[in-house]
Amino acid sequence: MRPVARRRLRRALGLLAFAGFPLAIVFSWRPAGARTDSAPAEVAETLLAESAGIRDRVRFEEFDYSETEKDSEVYRLRAAEAIAFADGEDRTFRLKDVTFVTRDAGSGRAAVLEAPRAEFVPSTKAFRVFEGVRVEGAGIHLTGRSFRYDPQTRLLVSDGPVTAIRGALVARALGGAVESGAGIVRFRDDVRLGGEDDRGRRIALTADAVDLEKGGGLAARGHVVLKTDDLVLRGREVERRPAGDGDRVTARGGVEALLVRGAGGELDSPIRASGEHLELERNAEAEPSRLGLSGAPARIDLPPAEGTGARRAISRDFEARLADGRLDRVQVPSAFRLEESAPPAVPGSTRAPASRLLEAGRGQLAFGSDGRTLETAVLEGGVALSEGERTRVTAPSATLRAEDESAVFAGSGPERARYEDETARVSAEVLTWFRREQRMEGVGDVKASFRGRKGSEILGGDADTPVFSESDFLRVRPEERTVLLTGNVTAWQEENVLRGQSILLDDRDRSLRAERDVRAVLRRRRVDPKTKAATVETITASGSVLTHREADRLLRIEGSANVVSGTWTMKADVTDVVLGPERTVDHAESRGNVVVEDRADGRRGEGAKATWDPRADAVALEGRPATALDGKGNRMTGARLRFQRGSGRVDVETGPGIPSQGVLRPEGT
Numbered sequence: 001m002r003p004v005a006r007r008r009l010r011r012a013l014g015l016l017a018f019a020g021f022p023l024a025i026v027f028s029w030r031p032a033g034a035r036t037d038s039a040p041a042e043v044a045e046t047l048l049a050e051s052a053g054i055r056d057r058v059r060f061e062e063f064d065y066s067e068t069e070k071d072s073e074v075y076r077l078r079a080a081e082a083i084a085f086a087d088g089e090d091r092t093f094r095l096k097d098v099t100f101v102t103r104d105a106g107s108g109r110a111a112v113l114e115a116p117r118a119e120f121v122p123s124t125k126a127f128r129v130f131e132g133v134r135v136e137g138a139g140i141h142l143t144g145r146s147f148r149y150d151p152q153t154r155l156l157v158s159d160g161p162v163t164a165i166r167g168a169l170v171a172r173a174l175g176g177a178v179e180s181g182a183g184i185v186r187f188r189d190d191v192r193l194g195g196e197d198d199r200g201r202r203i204a205l206t207a208d209a210v211d212l213e214k215g216g217g218l219a220a221r222g223h224v225v226l227k228t229d230d231l232v233l234r235g236r237e238v239e240r241r242p243a244g245d246g247d248r249v250t251a252r253g254g255v256e257a258l259l260v261r262g263a264g265g266e267l268d269s270p271i272r273a274s275g276e277h278l279e280l281e282r283n284a285e286a287e288p289s290r291l292g293l294s295g296a297p298a299r300i301d302l303p304p305a306e307g308t309g310a311r312r313a314i315s316r317d318f319e320a321r322l323a324d325g326r327l328d329r330v331q332v333p334s335a336f337r338l339e340e341s342a343p344p345a346v347p348g349s350t351r352a353p354a355s356r357l358l359e360a361g362r363g364q365l366a367f368g369s370d371g372r373t374l375e376t377a378v379l380e381g382g383v384a385l386s387e388g389e390r391t392r393v394t395a396p397s398a399t400l401r402a403e404d405e406s407a408v409f410a411g412s413g414p415e416r417a418r419y420e421d422e423t424a425r426v427s428a429e430v431l432t433w434f435r436r437e438q439r440m441e442g443v444g445d446v447k448a449s450f451r452g453r454k455g456s457e458i459l460g461g462d463a464d465t466p467v468f469s470e471s472d473f474l475r476v477r478p479e480e481r482t483v484l485l486t487g488n489v490t491a492w493q494e495e496n497v498l499r500g501q502s503i504l505l506d507d508r509d510r511s512l513r514a515e516r517d518v519r520a521v522l523r524r525r526r527v528d529p530k531t532k533a534a535t536v537e538t539i540t541a542s543g544s545v546l547t548h549r550e551a552d553r554l555l556r557i558e559g560s561a562n563v564v565s566g567t568w569t570m571k572a573d574v575t576d577v578v579l580g581p582e583r584t585v586d587h588a589e590s591r592g593n594v595v596v597e598d599r600a601d602g603r604r605g606e607g608a609k610a611t612w613d614p615r616a617d618a619v620a621l622e623g624r625p626a627t628a629l630d631g632k633g634n635r636m637t638g639a640r641l642r643f644q645r646g647s648g649r650v651d652v653e654t655g656p657g658i659p660s661q662g663v664l665r666p667e668g669t
Contacts, residue, residue, distance in 0.1 A: 058084045063095060067125060067151075074154075075102035077120060077127065093120040098129055102154065111137030111178050113147070113156060125151035130159075135178055139214060140166045140185050142178060155179050155186075162187065164212065168196035169203070171212065183214035191220070201286050203228050207238070217241045224251070230286055230325065232258040235278070245284035252277050255295070259288055261325035261371075271327060271371075272301035273318075287325035293318040300330070305372035307405075309341030309355065313365075326371025332363050335381070354388025360398070368402065375402045383409065385433075391421040393431060405436040417442075423507075424476055424483070425449045442474040450483055450505065467493045467505070481507035489514075495523035500546070510550035518546040518557070522577075525584050526614050539565045539585065541577065553579040553586075563588060563612075567600040568619065568645060570610055588612040596621055598645055603630045605641055605650075619643045625658050636660070 063082035067074045079095035086092075100113035113136075115129035130146035135156060146159035155177045162176035164185055173187035186209070187193075193205040198216045208222025219239045220226070226233040226240075226249075236253030251257065255278045259271040275295025283289050293300065294317045302311040315336030321329045338358040345353050361381020368375045377400035385407065386392040395409035395417035409417040409431040417431040419440055429444025442448070451466045472487025483505040485491065491498045491505075501516035514520075522539040544559025554576055557563065561575035565585075573592030580586035589611050590596075596605040596619050607623030621628070625637040628650045639655025652660045 060084065063093070065093075065120070065122070073103060075100065075149075077118075079118065090121050090123045093122070094118070095120060100127075100129065100149070102156075111135060111156070113178075115147075128159075137178055137183070137185075140164050140212065142176065142185060144176065147178075153179075166212065167198060168200075169193065170195050171210065173210070185212045186210070187212065193218075199284070199286070201228060205238075215242055216247070228286065230260055230282075230288070231280070232260075233278075243281060246282045246286070246289070249280040249282070250278065251280075255293075259291070259325075261287070270303060272299075274299045288322045291318070291320040291322065293320070302327070303372060304341075304343070305370070305374070307343055308374075309343045309353075311341075311374075312339045313337070314339070322371075324369075324371075326369070327367045328371075329367070330365040332360075332365070335359075335361050336363065354390065356388075357384075357386045359384045373402055374400065376400060385409075392419075393433060394418045395431065405434065407433045407435070409433070411444075419476075421478065423451050423478075426474060426476065428474065438477060438479040440476045440478070444472070446471045446474040446485075448474055448476075448483070448485075450507075465494050467491060469503070471503075483507075495521075497521040498546070512546075512548045514546040516544065518543050520546055520555075520557075522555075522585075523583075524579075524614075525582060537566060539563065539577070541575065543575070555579060561590065563590070565612070565614070566645075567598055568612065569595075569597040569599065570612060570619070571595040571597075572610065585614045587614065594621065594623075596643065598643060600645065601630070603628065603643060603650070605629070605643060607641070617645045619645075628652075 060082040061080070063077075063079040065077040067076070077095075078099045080097035082093050082095045084091055084093045095118040096116065098113070098115045098118040100115075100118075101110060103110040113129060113133060115131065115133040117131040118127055118129040120127035126149055128146065128148045133144050133147050135142040135144075135147070142162060142164045144158045144160060144162035147156045148159060149156050157177040158175050161172070161174050164171040164176070164187070171187055171191065171193040173191040174189035176188060177186040178184075179186065188209050191205070191207045191210045193210060193212075194203065197203050204227040205218075205220060205225065207220035207224040209220065211219040213219070217240060219237075221237050224233070224235050224238040226238050231249070233249065233251055233255070234257070235251035235255040237251065239250045241248050241250075253276065255273070255275050257273045257278055257280070259273065259280075273291065273293050275293045275298030277292075277294045279290075279292040280288055281290040297314050297316055298318055300313045300318060300320070302313070304310050313330070313332070313336060315332050316334045317332070319331040319333070320327060336359070340356040340358075342353040342355050358379075360379035360383045363377060363379040365374060366376045367373060377398075379398045379400070380396070382394075383396065383398040384392065384394045385398070393407070393409050396412040396415045398407060398409045400407045411417045411429045416427045416429065419426040419431050419433075419442070426440070426442050426446065426448040428442030428446040430442070432441045432443075434440070446469075448469045448471075449466045450469070469485050469489065469491040471485040471489040473485070475484040476482070485503045485505075486501060489498075489500050489503045491503055498512075498514055498518070498520045500514040500518040503512060503514045505512050519542040520540065522541070523536055524539055525534050526537055541555070541557050541561070541563045543557035543561040545557070547556045547558075548554065555578075557575045557577075558573070561572050563570045563575050563577065570588065570590045572590030572594040575588060575590040577588045578586040589609070591609050594605075594607050594610045596607075596610050597603070605619070605621040605626060605628045607621040607626035609622040611620045612618075613620070619642070621641040621643065622639065625639060626641045628636045628641050628643070636650060636652055638652035638660040639658035640653040642651040642653075644651075654660045
């Protein structure tokens, strides 16, 4: 085209454009309040219908709104179609087929919202989505009828019930919210959550409010009940956080927890814990590995083990380690009580089982592989163990061992270990209780008192008074009703005293046996046969062995036996003292290498057998022959000699083949 032709064409197009612009204005103008041009049916039935009668409206397609802070996008709002209109001083957008994306600049977490309808106010940056909303974020798919976006808190808040799915976990609530920046979905009012967690473990939870966090964490508040295959937990607040390969569960406020271990489809070794604060750590297999518990007070309940009843530990704080999902060690840093119900009756035992109570200032408990058997317990600070109302042991410290079913109670300085039951009281530096053998032992400056079930009479004492003792060692067998004392033993009842290196008291047959360096002191009544006046005198007996049986009322001294009463002394291999009624002596009999002395007048007799009659205050000496000597050198022999105390006279009797002889020294020779 030549230059002249081109210039003419440009003039024609310019005139056409100048003339066409007013025509376009005329044909596109609509009166205020008139409808927009026709749109697709759905939009016409919704957005256009809603805007009927509204002035100053504008229709958009492919609506796109972005909000930024500095160089970072806070959120972006898109819609397939939109209508904007004035609403007072603000402009309002009504949107269709909405997509809302919000992203946290620091964490990079994003939430995507999709809804059929929305309403947006640019001046406040707030909007509302409704008619079926879907939210994707932090690995959670959330649905609800309607949501509002609060730009100040950057929260998507539900206007009604919501349902959320994360993996195999489903949550429902009457309300909810999404906090995209923190990656948290918040559920409110009548929250119910169930299914499987991110490790494929079953879980069920109900609460007033639950925050579901990215990465598997959750925080619940208000009447919380959490259930898993190995845990049932109640409290006002419960939190669960990933920790290494496992997780950590924390609960506060009226906490009650039941820890169970499944074995072959059955629950095994359940542990009940309650208090104000609980912290539970679990490994990758969801087995508890650590339990921290505190409260005012806190409590751990254990099921019965072999030979025990159900047990309950009460303290302010507990720190427990678990192995294979069962209790392994429990540290108790403050004062605590361990209560045990009555165990099953032991076959052959004569005593009915009773409940037990253990108290201490602090301690450490170690359990067996079954999580029930208490293998060892190291206790300190005012330890006290009682069994029913019958038995009580106290000490500054103690060690309990399950292997031999023993308990060792140790004293410290003036604070001694002490044992008490209905028949005995014992104090020592160390007391050991052997439960299986029903045996109690004391070591170190042992002091004890005993009272027989029908009243014991040691050496003929008053049965209504207790027997006291001091020794280096003591052994009590309550079932056998025996007491063994060894090492520098002193035992006494009222004024009767018995010493030796070993004394055995048997309450079954009402007997005693003393051995090695035995010495007995008896306070006995003697009644004058003529005047009937009663006096109390002291009788001492010594030897290698002393035995006494209440039924026989017989006191026997063996091995260099020596009996002294007033001025009388009888020495022999064996001496029997027969006790009479009302704390009297009926008679005494010595046998084997007998030597009788009356120190009042210096007389002495030797023979094979001697009999002392306290009522007549005389001694009959027998032998083959029996010999009597006095301090003047006089000598008499015979089959039987009778010494009368205080008379200076000796009566001599003959016997078959035993003549009587006498050697008398005149006065002054």
